Amino acid sequence: MPVNALPMDLRDFLRVAPAVLLSAWGLVVVAADLARYRRRDAESRRLAVGRLTLIGVGLALASAVALFGIDSLAQSDAPRLDRLLGESFASYFSRPDGLIFFGTLASGLPTDVLNVLFLTLLGLVVWTSTAYAFTDDLGEYFALLLWATVGMMLLAASEELATLFIALETMTICLYLASAFEKSKPRSAEAGLKYFIYGSVSSALFLYGLSFVYGLTGTTYFDAIGRVLGRGGHEGLAGNLVGGAALLLMLVGFGFKVAAVPFHMWAPDVYEGAPAPVSAWIATGSKVASFVVMLKVFLHALGPWSNPSNELMGPGWLGVVVVLAAATMTYGNLAALAQRNYKRMLAYSSIAHAGYILVGVAAASVSTAGPEAAGAVLYYLVVYAFANVGAFAVAAWLARDRDGDAIADLDGLARTSPALAVCIVVLMLSLIGVPPFAGFFGKLAIFMEALRQGPSGTRIVLAWLVALGLFNSVVSAFYYVRVLKAMYLREAPSVGGLQRAKSAIAVPIVVATVVVTACGIVPSPLMDLMRAIARPMLTATTLDATAVTDATPAAGATARPRPVAWTTPSRPE
Amino acid sequence: MGEVVVARILFLAIAALGLLAALGTVLSRNLVHAALHLVGFFFCVACLFVMLEAEFLAAVQVLIYIGAVAILLMFGIMLTRNTRGDDATSLSGPWRLPGLVAGLCLFGALVFGINNAVSPSGASPWAGEAARPSLVEREGEPAWAAERRRAVEDMGRVVGEEFLTRYAMAFELAGLLLTAALVGAVALAHRDEVGAAELPPTVEALPADSAEPVGTAAS
């Protein structure tokens, strides 16, 4: 029987080079740890394995930056790319659709930017991991971090539900395992099991919802789903109860992944129990990737179901997301007020931040600015991720020197390490959202998007949501300031205070501070970049010849690409 | 017509058995019995796959779920000496009724939704006499009909083609996922000879009869 496969373009593998490199490097790290470093003493082994991992991250980062360069050249200066790479590669890289592997993955500027972001953050997390000894299975631990990142990068790039699902699972399964790696502490095992159970239940719910979306639309491609939904009736939830159930189930799935109230139960326990670097990676990498793909699914694929009836509480997911956002930020902030444990406080604060970001998601779906509105969310994610990586490096510091993570352990830090204390102040201020740090502009951008939108039915409620967000920012100041109070107003304990931070702790804090400050003082380059990548990210359309020839004759008319989410479907007036 | 009735009766029998098995999994106190019921459920699902003309998938289902997952679960049950029907393995008493009611409500809502669903892609509603698209070759059939006929007739091959072209990245990721799960699970479950000695023996006292061999009936 003849093989009837579609011809595949092997150059596609070049465009996922960072992911390929990283997954191979994971094996290298495991093998090297087993074969070479096992017999060394714990300290030097940790440093050696960590360094090896960092080399891999560096290689992947280099490839990601190179791809970024190529892709930006392809957009800005195509002839130069021609000269650099030769005709065929140049034309391959400047293909307009930006989809690879038959449309299952996105590539191009958005993916490159996100890959660079993930890899930078991963570098910081890996570096933090070398700060203190929490596990003996170093090779496996670092490999899992790398593989989780592969999952994140492909998750953020996925344009199709099967790829999305498997990438999501790769990411979370690696993180379940990594959070149980601190074998000397029972709470780490507990964190792993809790994360696992909540996570796999949520992915089962998500999958069930996903199966209905597939059933309703007959396809798994985001773009095609969006087109089918846009073409169909505009009833949204009301007209199609099972569609509503699917939306809710998918929302539950994403809600678990980004720790939105009421699906946040796992987050505090897991953040507290897992080793600090793993918590950092759960709080930043996994959250960024989940939010990016949530933007894609909800704005690109399910965009037509956002609020088809033009009323906030009418059929559509917008109302649900608004309620989720309000509950999430309020609950997160109020619960964080009661915390004495630093990591737990960060957990609740990250829940609260998920609430702000959800405001952005809701706003982007109705914004008049079109897909660019999602740029605000992306900007917020970047800033949030850096600030949190820095904050969790502090947690690693606490775990190294105090073997605990109470906020009180930070007492008097301003005296012993004044420079780093200033950096922590900057991070906390940015998390609160105080100008001139980047957190402020992130919040500003999101709230501006929420206010700047057309349909009158949603305007009032979103304005209220913004007001609630502002109130919440004020509330959040109280618990972040508690950290500052401990550092500046309390005396250091006479014995057993925090030692001097080694580079593994200092570098992430400093880098995070620099990023947060720089993006705060000059917010526009990053903001412009994010706005620029938001559009291709959320409108990626297959222009592939194969898809068109596959099309049924009758469907030829609908195969034309057309922006989905932001053309408000013609309503029966 | 007779054929159709037989198919429907067969479906109903399989579905009923599958649901009973699922209920058994959820309700039985003894974990080994629960696992056995789970095997029955997996098998019924495999039979449903066969009825959906996806026999390759059915074989894979039997292979992975019964041949690997069930065995793994059994090992987990044995290694945690957890076969006894103590209250930790049973449903929590006061929550039993509300839980069942919640489940019924969910089922009712889903059935209502499925009954009223109208697929935006195809014109047909899901409920009622939805005939499956024919696999008989016809003149002027759409391209997808030919594709599907080929997929049904030689699913193993088409799955392979799809995995190596369209879903190449998903396929690679699945491999990575399995590697990661293997590496991580081994690292976690591996008992360090040194570490085990330092641990406190137990958090709470072992039940008095736990020195018995692990195989224990629920009688």
Add this chain to the structure above:
Amino acid sequence: MANDIPLSWFLYFAAAAFATGLVGVLLRRNAIAVLMAIEIMLNAANVNLVAFWRYGTPAPGAGPLPGVILALLVITVAAAEVAVGIGLILLCYRRWRAVDVDRYETMSG
């Protein structure tokens, strides 16, 4: 076969199995039992996917069998999940001598 088993029968079966699994997840306290209930839920989703693949009309460019591919990936994921879950449960069992989810309460707040 003009008249076949209706699509909705498969969906009813899947919905019932899914609800059963969810009840199991909510009510069982034993971690291994919860794991089994999760497997039931994943299987229910698989039945849905395959039924939709067989009965539905694919949108243009969807490929010959997205539902089956997705189901295969789900089976893979389920296998990995069980391996990971058993590993984690064993780890916890060594600490607490119990696989009861409620009993792990070192953290709260």
Add this chain to the structure above:
Amino acid sequence: MDVGSALYGTPLFAQSHRVDLTVSTCVIWGLWLIVGFAGLFPGIVAYMVWLERKVAARFQDRIGPNRVGPFGLLQSVADGLKLLVKENIVPRSADQVVHLLAPVLVLVSAFLTLAVVPFAVGLVPIDPPSGLVYLIAVSSISPLGIFLAGWSSHNKYSLLGAMRAVAQLVSYEIPQVLSTIPVVLWAGSLSLVSIFDHQVAYGWNALNPPGFLAFLTFLIASVAEVNRTPFDLPEAESEIVAGYHTEYSGMRFGLFFLAEYLGVFSVSCVATVLFLGGGTPLPFSAFPVNLLDGSVGSYLLVDGILLAVFSLKVLLFVFAMFWVRATLPRMRIDRLMNFAWKYLVPLCILNIVFAAIWYEVVVRPGALTARNWAWGMIAAGLPVVLGVQLVFRANRKLAAARAVDADWPTVGTIAEASR
């Protein structure tokens, strides 16, 4: 509900586009079920037991059963009757239902394997396009049955035996499956009938270097899969009484017994089909198959030849297994696991690459020619030899680096104690 009837019932409707449900199909399938699965195969098993006792007796310079019937031929019948009428003792603390279910599962698994074996042209119960996956799937049910048997007996020896058995079966399943991949690659299909057809056109699979390696690994893994010596640790009488069937007696034990010998028979059949060209008597010729001209006479002739040769080949395998049993001592459990994971699995994985070479050189051109065949023997043979060398040398080096195998602490303590 009986597992077997479910699986046999459903394909009727599933394959409605391929199998038309006429009366004759139903009759043929019914005959298969009754004659093959209820009458013929148990009969074969009964006489395999007789043969084994005879063969083992010869090896040990005895005569073997000779009292019941001529040459003791009715011994099997007597044994069967004895098993049937013997009292069925079930321990009081055993889990009654599971205790009964376990041997049934094992037996069903062995029976179902035979459902896709093409004994001759047209003589195959079902031929699903994914037959090999089906085969692997149903044979993976038996560890479950064994596990349940061990658990439900409420006896520590049973459980020990069952745990060992499952570990062994799961480990050896991997090389067993991996070693069939070359065959699938060359035939381009998972259907056993297509694999048979491929061998009619291209010669027996075992007669080329990668195929031979695959054949060997398949044989070894299969012997382990059916718990035969030297891999009979699960029921090692001298260590753990009788393993998982310690608490079984009467017909329930008889079912296990039946399943074991049926397993031997079915792996012999599968090995014959996959690697030795099914019933073809000559390796590189389509001899009996090309006699088919559509008439019933030719059909009967060809099938007669095929079936006879097939039986001979199977008998050869069966005899080889008895021979091994009479000759080799039992393996140690750590070596058993090492052998699967450190030798067989790497070899099989390497072998897939070698099989690809053979495919490129010999199969892809479209027809078997002497020149391609010679080239293929060189191009694939050298790598095979080198690969085997590599795996063995690497293992020896690893073993030398580590004196005590740390994975099995008991062995380590013994070794340390003797030091």
